[in-house]
Structure formats: C-alpha cells, structure tokens
Amino acid sequence: MSFYFKKLRFSDNNEEGVESIDIEAPNLCECFLTVREWGGATSTTLGSCKQLRTLYLNGSFFLTSTEFYDFLSNFPFLENLSLCIDNRHDSLAVSSPSLRNFWLYDDCDLEEIEFNTSNLLLFKYINAWDCGIGGFAIKIGSGELKTCMECHNIYKVDTLWLLKISQFLQKANSFKILRLINLYGRVIA
16 A cells, blocks of 8 residues: 655554564655564555655664665665664665664664765764654854764763774774763763
C-alpha cells in the first residue's frame, strides 16, 4: 500500500515487538520510528521514500554496520539523522553527502564511528540512552556556518577519554568547533 503523507511517527507499544517495517510513501519528508529494544524490527524498508529529509530511529534496527550503510544509501536528500540503535555489534559507518545534522545516542567508543559526510555541520554525540526526540537545529553565529561537534559525556572525564576525543577529531578532520558537555554525576532522566 502506498501513501502520500509527508510526516510519519510510529512507536511500537506491542509487547511482542514489530517483526518488520515496510513503508511506501514517495513524498515522505520526516520519519520518526521507535521500536522495542528486544524484539525490534528485523527488517526495515523505506526504499521508496526518496524525498526523506529527516530520519529518527530509536530501538533495535540494524545489527551490522553494513545493514545500516545499505539502508542509509536509499536517501539521497537526507539532511537530519538521529540514531539511538540498540544491540549494535560493530562499527558505525555513516556516508551521506547531503547529511547536515547527525545526532548519535550510543555508548560506543568514538573510534567505532566512521564518517563520509562532506556537508555535515553538526555532529552531536551523546553516550547515554536518553533518546528523547529533539528538534534539529543549527546555531548560526556571526558569518558563515562552522562545523561543530557536541559531545555529551556521562562518564568521568579522564586523560584516556580526552585522548579518544583528540584521535576522533584528527580522523574526522572536519570539525571547527568542539563543545564538551560533561554530565558525570548528574541524573539522566
């Protein structure tokens, strides 16, 4: 069945979970999908949604980086991506020339993340599972937009953690601004 809506929000409240998600909506621009941590969608297809600009995924969607990479390649105009993916078992490769904002809620090490995103303006990394749906926003300073990485850390900041940030920034080689927000000792609601 094909639909012509522009926005979709789906949240799985079923105890058994969702076996698969298959959406055919060629005019879809914004998609927010939430599935259960266990029993999440083993198959997610949005292949006909070529106009997708904003994608929010929360739950168990992809077990491998290859599955995610193949999925993401279906969206040539994707500008905003927010991921809170449970049960990921390997590195995360993000490749999208149109991507401008990328929010990642994941407890992975930064060395597990690979970028190929030539137009990325904001990478927001939160190493906690507080995956609330937030709005995507770019703060415009005086003059041109500058690439920014925001890192929200719930762990104690030590020399090793700072070394990992430094290595990630060298590898990414595109961020002009770094914002570190240390949430250690705060209660995450």
